[in-house]
Amino acid sequence: MKLCVIGTGYVGLVSAACFAEIGHEVVGVDIDAAKVERLKKGECPIYEPGLPELLKKHLTSGKISFTTNLDEGIHACSLIMAAVGTPTGQGRRADLSQVESVCRTIGEHTKEEKVLVIKSTVPVGTSEKCQGWVEEEMTKRGVKHHVHLVSNPEFLREGKAITDFLQPDRIVVGFRDEKAGRAMRELYKPLIDQGMKYLEMDVESAELTKYASNAFLATKISFINFIAALCEASGADVEKIAEGMGLDKRIAPAFLKAGIGYGGSCFPKDVQALIKTADEYGVSSELLRHVEAINEAQRDRYVRMVEKELGGVRGKKLAVWGLAFKPDTDDMRSAPSIDILLTLNDRGAKIAAFDPVSMATAKKDLPKDVVFTTTAQEALSGADALLVLTDWDEFRQWKPTTIKGALSGNHVFDGRNIFDPQEMKGIGLIYRSIGRP
Ligand SMILES: NC(=O)c1ccc[n+]([C@@H]2O[C@H](COP(=O)([O-])OP(=O)(O)OC[C@H]3O[C@@H](n4cnc5c(N)ncnc54)[C@H](O)[C@@H]3O)[C@@H](O)[C@H]2O)c1
16 A cells, blocks of 8 residues: 655654555655655654664665655555644644644645545544545635545554554544545554454544543553652552552553653643643543643652752752653653753752753753763762653663762652662662652
């Protein structure tokens, strides 16, 4: 099958490479000319394990190509997939301008029937709007070609995106007419044949399944952070509680990890957009407002803990390990580290930060005074305290004695609970983590 993927960001590029891997011919389109130039040369613009290899493999096999010319992509393919961004817009609403622009361009240029798949995360009812935008542009030209709208939200996780795409827990496809349904079954046939769960539904349910999933996972994180706050007040251990809860099959252990809260390009914006959607439909969004409030409070609680233990941070040198919102990605969008470091910097701390891959992307979001070091060891040198903000495996490998030897002070504030409290305290470090005694 020949398909055109519009938007070659985290989702579009992974989708394009994986659709090529399962045998399709893919044209990747992006308006970012510099990105397209790099992609044509086989340079991967994002950090995603396995993606550079897949990209090179299919540039060589000829199954994947890139262009800035959407018109070219539209004409070459009967199936068009939009994977452009849907960031938070005004008043928490998802900003659909990139999706609208793609739909209008399709309406302006298409000369025949198409299947248009919305892979971007969009609020319920957006596919209907997409249909309207496409048709409006065709009406202006005095033409009428059938464009079959499909909602096919993406559930991949950055850092594990290739595996998630090729071995997904489920593929969700919402459509209105059988022609679209057939095209989607053909697109995913190699995965369906391998036994992957393939769910067909109406367009609105597919759109909402994505938000419901992300909001539920965000709720799990905020729930365990609420329990962590209770643990800190009562002396209980959140890790033990998470284990005790997670072994219950109805609950499951994933996303019961206490820490400095969720971030990234999806959870914060999708929770906000779902709150807005609920408000617009007159449905109470109280539950999600609390999820969001707990998440924001978690960053403040962490900063307060650092300040309290150090007796203020003015003039203190803080070593920071980890900036990305989670390990195995260079994505800094809404990373908790941004708020935490902005506050600590404002209050006079001297920050030396290290992240294995996200420092280049982090620079634009962090205060100019932050010093970026080339190793984790270098950040520790002369520091009064270590702050762990991302749970990269690289940091877990460190022996407590080596950390103690490299620090000038003896405080460790583990925002991701990666070290063993007994071990850390046993060698004389003043160790604080989230929800653990
Ligand atoms: N990042 C994730 O982990 C993830 C996971 C699941 C779903 N999603 C959803 O997928 C969508 C894309 O997310 P992302 O993280 O890949 O975004 P991104 O910002 O990394 O990529 C979007 C790309 O679209 C391009 N673009 C914008 N307008 C365009 C246009 N008119 N024509 C062609 N290209 C255009 C941009 O240049 C950019 O390269 C969002 O709706 C997001 O919520 C993201």
